Amino acid sequence: MPASLSIRFTGIVSDSARPIVVFDLDGTLADTAPDLIAALNATLQAEGLPPLVSERARRLLGSGTRSMVERGFREAGVFGSPADLLETRFQRFLGFYGRNLKRDTRLFPGVPEALDRFRAEGWLLAVCTNKAEDQARKLLDLLGIGDRFAAICGYDTFAYRKPDPRHLTLTIERAGADPRRALMVGDSRTDIATARAAGMPVIAVPFGYSDIPVAALSPDRLINDFGELWAAASELSAGMRRPKR
Ligand SMILES: O=C(O)COP(=O)(O)O
């Protein structure tokens, strides 16, 4: 049994002394693209516009769903929409998406096993996503992993959202952990910028929705699949500050 486990069960170590790994959701924990694209197409069709073919729509995903919806309308030939109309479209998109969060969405291979490994080693887990919080919670429950996380925070949880580092630091605070003993795992420029701005190490996955190869964004580590996550995280955590106690 690892030392951290026996210590944890005696109750000597408080949560703030436990390291935490914070995951992005879309493109990192789950391949959500098919259901996001279906909701985008329903939003276009609600205004009488034709749907985008999935390859074209998928390329719009690299900067999050709000931007995907805006760019989706531009791809469909609609330019110069005022901000309130963009917001109406985004809310309509969320309505369509909320009705089919998990029709074709799947966890990436190895996710549950990787989460279990971290928990067995005494780490806390959290999710910091630019999805709406209620949809993120519901989706993680439908995927069978919602109960693993000490905090799940979306774009509407705080007054800040990624790439503002406070979205990440407040998520960690809500999980009862210490940002100095945290690392982020994500798939996009936004995640890497957020972690950097918060002064945290970041591990990137290459199978998500980045519009450029994530290696070009210089994450601290790049893993090919979740089987490589524990080794990368434990290496990075060796450099984290130890708690004072
Ligand atoms: O929904 C978005 O905008 C992006 O979601 P993510 O932060 O989980 O990648």
Ligand SMILES: [Mg+2]
């Ligand atoms: Mg993402």
